[in-house]
Amino acid sequence: xxxxxxxxxxxxxxxxxxxxxxxxxxxxxxxxxxxxxxxxxxxxxxxxxxxxxxxxxxxxxxxxxxxxxxxxxxxxxxxxxxxxxxxxxxxxxxxxxxxxxxxxxxxxxxxxxxxxxxxxxxxxxxxxxxxxxxxxxxxxxxxxxxxxxxxxxxxxxxxxxxxxxxxxxxxxxxx
Amino acid sequence: xxxxxxxxxxxxxxxxxxxxxxxxxxxxxxxxxxxxxxxxxxxxxxxxxxxxxxxxxxxxxxxxxxxxxxxxxxxxxxxxxxxxxxxxxxxxxxxxxxxxxxxxxxxxxxxxxxxxxxxxxxxxxxxxxxxxxxxxxxxxxxxxxxxxxxxxxxxxxxxxxxxxxxxxxxxxxxxxxxxxxxxxxxxxxx
Numbered sequence: 209x210x211x212x213x214x215x216x217x218x219x220x221x222x223x224x225x226x227x228x229x230x231x232x233x234x235x236x237x238x239x240x241x242x243x244x245x246x247x248x249x250x251x252x253x254x255x256x257x258x259x260x261x262x263x264x265x266x267x268x269x270x271x272x273x274x275x276x277x278x279x280x281x282x283x284x285x286x287x288x289x290x291x292x293x294x295x296x297x298x299x300x301x302x303x304x305x306x307x308x309x310x311x312x313x314x315x316x317x318x319x320x321x322x323x324x325x326x327x328x329x330x331x332x333x334x335x336x337x338x339x340x341x342x343x344x345x346x347x348x349x350x351x352x353x354x355x356x357x358x359x360x361x362x363x364x365x366x367x368x369x370x371x372x373x374x375x376x377x378x379x380x381x382x383x
Numbered sequence: 384x385x386x387x388x389x390x391x392x393x394x395x396x397x398x399x400x401x402x403x404x405x406x407x408x409x410x411x412x413x414x415x416x417x418x419x420x421x422x423x424x425x426x427x428x429x430x431x432x433x434x435x436x437x438x439x440x441x442x443x444x445x446x447x448x449x450x451x452x453x454x455x456x457x458x459x460x461x462x463x464x465x466x467x468x469x470x471x472x473x474x475x476x477x478x479x480x481x482x483x484x485x486x487x488x489x490x491x492x493x494x495x496x497x498x499x500x501x502x503x504x505x506x507x508x509x510x511x512x513x514x515x516x517x518x519x520x521x522x523x524x525x526x527x528x529x530x531x532x533x534x535x536x537x538x539x540x541x542x543x544x545x546x547x548x549x550x551x552x553x554x555x556x557x558x559x560x561x562x563x564x565x566x567x568x569x570x571x572x573x
Binding site: 242 | 448488490491494
């Protein structure tokens with residue numbers, strides 16, 4: 209590699225560096241979901257308290273679908289945010305639904321008894337609903353607008369900012 | 384003349400070796416073969432065995448959502464096991480492989496498919512290696528031609544020699560005597 213070919217080697221490093229730069233600055237926790245703008249996968253499930261509930265019954269409300277588990281540490285961190293949301297918006301506007309992910313009933317109940325519980329929690333045997341929603345891990349939260357279309361997905365623990373902006377924007381949509 | 388022929392032969396052997404190694408590398412990139420179906424469910428019913436094999440084949444094409452770089456078939460995680468259950472259930476309902484893969488793509492996106500589809504930016508995965516291979520072959524051919532050109536003795540006769548001299552005035556002319564001696568020695572020329 210002499211003479212006029214000398215620039216070739218350093219130059220060939222540029223695309224590799226560009227690719228590395230692109231790859232390393234992306235958030236590996238972020239998985240784009242194809243569900244945004246699509247009808248939320250329907251479900252009819254048994255709640256932790258024994259009643260049955262379906263997504264259909266909630267179609268006039270903004271639905272916050274929160275996948276969680278008692279073994280999940282970040283779920284502990286976001287729990288107060290859900291508590292505050294349950295207090296802030298009346299039940300006829302916003303339905304907060306916990307989806308118990310890969311957990312036992314007993315452990316889920318113990319978690320809620322300790323952390324507080326103001327909303328409904330559904331049992332998802334075999335994680336069928338979690339797979340319908342393309343859940344990678346917990347916590348993951350789907351915001352479903354009135355009419356049942358998925359508007360946002362939040363991966364990781366919820367913050368009050370996220371909760372408030374998303375719910376407000378969905379409530380602002382006229383019925 | 385003999386050393387030139389010998390060099391040509393060495394270069395040819397090298398090229399053959401490189402090309403022969405190719406199928407092995409390509410095969411290594413193929414998705415994992417499905418494992419043996421679960422013996423518990425196949426003891427009695429041959430139809431169940433066929434279903435399990437088909438389910439394993441689909442599971443091998445899906446990326447496990449909670450583990451990095453494993454397929455749903457390979458993974459022991461709960462979610463992967465549950466996904467295998469979903470696959471079996473849907474096969475039992477008479478769904479085709481295509482329908483089941485479409486279902487998983489619908490919930491997890493193209494991400495869930497282990498083999499990238501040859502569209503958009505993923506197309507590079509298929510095109511770049513082919514281009515690199517082509518470039519490498521061209522490079523080898525050019526290099527071999529230069530190496531097998533006679534040393535820069537003017538008027539050494541032969542049309543072949545003058546041909547190669549025409550396109551070699553950049554590299555082989557400024558190859559130092561030292562380099563050339565080394566090159567010849569390492570190839571085995573006298």
